[in-house]
Amino acid sequence: MIKLCKTCGKEFIVYPSQLRIGRGKFCSWNCTVKTITKNLNPMAFKGGKHTEEWKRKMSERTKGNKYRLGTKQTDEWIKKISKINKGNKYRLGQKASEETKEKMRKSMTGQTRSHKGKPWSGARIKSQQPKKPVKISDKEYDPNWKEIRQKIYVRDKGKCRECGVKTVCLGNDVKKVIQCHHIDYNITNNDPKNLITLCASCHMKTNFKRENWIKYYKLKMKEGIQI
Numbered sequence: 664m665i666k667l668c669k670t671c672g673k674e675f676i677v678y679p680s681q682l683r684i685g686r687g688k689f690c691s692w693n694c695t696v697k698t699i700t701k702n703l704n705p706m707a708f709k710g711g712k713h714t715e716e717w718k719r720k721m722s723e724r725t726k727g728n729k730y731r732l733g734t735k736q737t738d739e740w741i742k743k744i745s746k747i748n749k750g751n752k753y754r755l756g757q758k759a760s761e762e763t764k765e766k767m768r769k770s771m772t773g774q775t776r777s778h779k780g781k782p783w784s785g786a787r788i789k790s791q792q793p794k795k796p797v798k799i800s801d802k803e804y805d806p807n808w809k810e811i812r813q814k815i816y817v818r819d820k821g822k823c824r825e826c827g828v829k830t831v832c833l834g835n836d837v838k839k840v841i842q843c844h845h846i847d848y849n850i851t852n853n854d855p856k857n858l859i860t861l862c863a864s865c866h867m868k869t870n871f872k873r874e875n876w877i878k879y880y881k882l883k884m885k886e887g888i889q890i
Contacts, residue, residue, distance in 0.1 A: 670694035804850055812843040815858045823862035824883065842866045846880045848873060856884055 666677045668690035677687035689695040713721075736744075759767070794806030805811060821829050823841055840863045847857055859880055861869070869876045 668694050670698050802850060805853055808853075811853050811858070815843050815855065815860055816841060818855070819860035822860065823865055824859050825861055825865040828862045844869060844880075846884065847877055859884060 664677050664679060664682070664687075665674050666687050667674060669688050671690065671694055673690050675690040681687045689698065796803035796806055797808040798804075799808075821841060823829075829841070841860050842863055844859050844861045844866055845852060845857055846859060849857075
C-alpha cells in the first residue's frame with residue numbers, strides 16, 4: 664500500500680500489518696522526529712528557548728505550588744504549613760514532648776543498637792547470641808564440641824588409641840568410625856588430658872565397668888602410649 668508522508672509529502676510503501684498497529688504515517692525516522700518535536704517543550708532540546716505562550720502556561724500551572732524556589736509564600740499558606748508540622752518529631756532543632764519520648768522509648772525496647780543508635784542487622788544479632796549446645800544422642804555437649812573433638816583427632820593422628828584402627832570409608836559405607844571419648848565420663852570436662860580417640864567398637868566397650876576404664880585410660884594418657 665502506498666501512503667504519503669505527513670512531514671515531507673513523499674510517497675512510501677506501507678504494509679497492512681504496520682497500519683493495524685498505528686504506523687505508516689512517516690517515511691523515515693527523521694520525518695517522525697521533526698513532526699513530534701513541533702509539539703514538545705522547546706527547552707527539551709539544547710539551546711531551545713521558551714515561547715511567551717509556554718511561559719504563560721507554566722506560570723498558571725505553578726501558581727500556589729509550595730516547591731517554587733525563590734518565591735514568597737502567602738500568610739495563609741505559611742499558617743497552613745505551620746499547623747501541619749506542629750508536633751512533628753522529625754523537625755530538626757525541635758524538642759520532643761515527654762509523651763513522644765515515652766512512645767519512642769517503648770517502640771525501641773528490646774532492640775540491640777550500635778554506638779550510632781542504628782538497630783543491628785539480623786545477622787549481627789545472631790552472631791552475638793550465645794551458641795546453642797551440640798546435641799548428640801540426647802546429650803548436650805559444649806557449643807564448640809566439634810572444634811574440640813577435631814583437635815583431639817589431629818593430636819591422635821586420626822587413630823583409635825586402643826586398637827590403632829583409622830576411619831575407613833568405602834563409598835557411602837563406613838567400616839570404622841573414630842569417636843572422642845571422655846575418660847571420666849563427664850561431658851562438660853573438655854580438658855585435652857580427659858579426651859582420647861577411640862573407634863566405635865572400643866568406645867562401646869567403655870560402657871561397662873567404667874571405674875576400670877577410667878583408671879586404664881588415665882594411666883594410658885599419663886604414659887603417653889601411642890599406637
